[in-house]
Amino acid sequence: MSKITASRKKRNRGYIEGYKPNAKTRQLLEQAQVVLQEYRKYWPLTCRQIFYRMVGAHGYDKTEAAYGRLCHHLANARRGKLIPFEAIRDDGVTTYSLGHFDDRDAFLRHVRQLGEGYTRNRLAAQHVHMEVWCEAAGMLPQLHRVAEWYSVPVYSSGGFDSLTAKKRLADRICAMEKEAVILHLGDYDPSGVSIFDSVAADVTAFVEADRPHGLVSVEFERVALTSEQVHDNDLPTAPAKATDSRSKTWTGGTCQLEALPPNVIADILEEAIKRRINWMQFVEDLDAEEQDRVMIGGLLPAPESMGAV
DNA sequence: GTCACATCGCACCACTGGAA
DNA sequence: TTCCAGTGGTGCGATGTGAC
Numbered sequence: 001m002s003k004i005t006a007s008r009k010k011r012n013r014g015y016i017e018g019y020k021p022n023a024k025t026r027q028l029l030e031q032a033q034v035v036l037q038e039y040r041k042y043w044p045l046t047c048r049q050i051f052y053r054m055v056g057a058h059g060y061d062k063t064e065a066a067y068g069r070l071c072h073h074l075a076n077a078r079r080g081k082l083i084p085f086e087a088i089r090d091d092g093v094t095t096y097s098l099g100h101f102d103d104r105d106a107f108l109r110h111v112r113q114l115g116e117g118y119t120r121n122r123l124a125a126q127h128v129h130m131e132v133w134c135e136a137a138g139m140l141p142q143l144h145r146v147a148e149w150y151s152v153p154v155y156s157s158g159g160f161d162s163l164t165a166k167k168r169l170a171d172r173i174c175a176m177e178k179e180a181v182i183l184h185l186g187d188y189d190p191s192g193v194s195i196f197d198s199v200a201a202d203v204t205a206f207v208e209a210d211r212p213h214g215l216v217s218v219e220f221e222r223v224a225l226t227s228e229q230v231h232d233n234d235l236p237t238a239p240a241k242a243t244d245s246r247s248k249t250w251t252g253g254t255c256q257l258e259a260l261p262p263n264v265i266a267d268i269l270e271e272a273i274k275r276r277i278n279w280m281q282f283v284e285d286l287d288a289e290e291q292d293r294v295m296i297g298g299l300l301p302a303p304e305s306m307g308a309v
Numbered sequence: 310g311t312c313a314c315a316t317c318g319c320a321c322c323a324c325t326g327g328a329a
Numbered sequence: 330t331t332c333c334a335g336t337g338g339t340g341c342g343a344t345g346t347g348a349c
Binding site for chain 2: 046047048071075135136187189
Binding site: 025073198199 | 330340341
């Protein structure tokens, strides 16, 4: 019978108690903490965003090895409680939540909360339907915070490549029976631009084939990242990979979306949404929403009927 | 020569695990 | 602590293969 022996070094599991990084790592983590504090409002940041801010603000090496090193230390620092878990987003988890309740009172409380937080779909009466699609799934929470006020849904382009997702998008647009605008945020590189163009062509073809009438159309707007934004923000670029077949027709450098500071991305997106909004209609909807909320409040179960809340 | 289909290597991202 | 190779799922363009 073989004897199981402990390996020379065990991988970190759970929290790292008494985490004491060496001086060089400590300096790296301090820089990361500065970036996290600077953009506290935009948490959670992705590792890529922290990386690019460190490249820009602290002269950190812009290499894949340096990025890997940073990810490694950020993971340890979170296990070591030096950096809060909620500061960084690195998950790709898909969740199926259950619409189940502990008991009747829990259900009634839920209904009351829903009513109190009632929000109208502020896009429903607009002449144009909008959606935001982003290549980096980790940035969705930041983009959602901007788009939520306008009832603009945010999607990850992880599924943008999928034929099913493209058909579903076309179906949604046809069902809306009005103009649609897809605001896209992605890297400035041959693959990113090529995928954007092919998706735009594919969805447009589906919409044109299936639309109920000629007023239904779709426009794809590349909100970020553009060559102008790379230039205007003096972003760090890298040459296009020679191994990528699409690089042959590409001129100039490439740049990751995360190289743009979170506040700049938020401003760019908000400006793109605002440009399409009919403000008179928007204000009318806000007024109607308030009236709806009062009316719904009167229909909700009284707090005393739900036991202790 | 043309077409359809298959295959290949690549991109994306945040790790993970093993070795040094 | 650092480095390297690998993982997951999908679509891209380029190239190869076979049928007509």
